[in-house]
Amino acid sequence: MGRRTATLALRALTTSATVLTLVGCDFKSPAKVDVVKDDAASGASPAGACTPGVAEKIGVKFVRVCPTEQGSHPFWISAIPMGCSAGAHETVPCPPVTALVQPTKGLPDSLGPASPKLAAVVEVYTAHKICTMRFAGRLPTRIERARARAMLGAASVVVTESTETHAFRPRELAEWVTEKVCDQPTDLAPDCGAGPFPATSISAVRWDMLARCEARPLARASSSLPFIDLGGECAGRRGANTASLRLPCAVRGLARPGEGSAVEGFELWCSAPDAALAHPEKVLPDIAAFRCVLPELV
16 A cells, blocks of 8 residues: 555544455464563653553543553553544455453453444554554554553454354454554654564454454353353354354453453354445455554543
């Protein structure tokens, strides 16, 4: 996608929502190890000085991720991946994505239940421009995104339904990250090292296999459902007249043990996606969803 096309997509993504066809294949991601570590050289903030919270900016909800006990900077990250807009049809793929979050101590329980939303799947240049120009923010670094995943279980999930194996498969949709802080609005420098997160994610799947799934939080003690990991399969089949099916498996959350969340996983209620209204003529392979990070003060 050239810069002129990226600019058109940027303008389109700043209005309201629509449904588009998503087609494609697995993202050819580089060999990255997505681990949580702290940047001691950046100057640590004491963990006790940060309070988890939720804030809203330009209609988008952001969650505050506090430093770990080893020390690092707090930051605000969007609770769900950036959504599609009315002007995005015919230019940007917009799959239904279920954003999982496991609320920890200090965060409202309302972050737990997740309805499917249409997420913008774009090239990294477009994602960078939206974060810097719309929010005066930036894309998260790989370390920041790994911290949000480990501490909050933050994951962008797409669910596919196979009519051949009669099984559902929840998988993580790739999100753009950088290897270092890159907040210049004019361009995304090559040394920013932009790439997909996590390394095991996918960037696109066939629209005709997608399901729209609502995730309802579960504690292990309150659930009789077996837990599966993201990427696993859950046998299930929707009947012709079934509007929504409760899958016979629950998805295990990604939050690191000991982070204080009462939510262990999520049960999924899945239905067929809305009919596609329009779709891009060509879907490029180097695309991903994205979240934005704000400075400490929202």
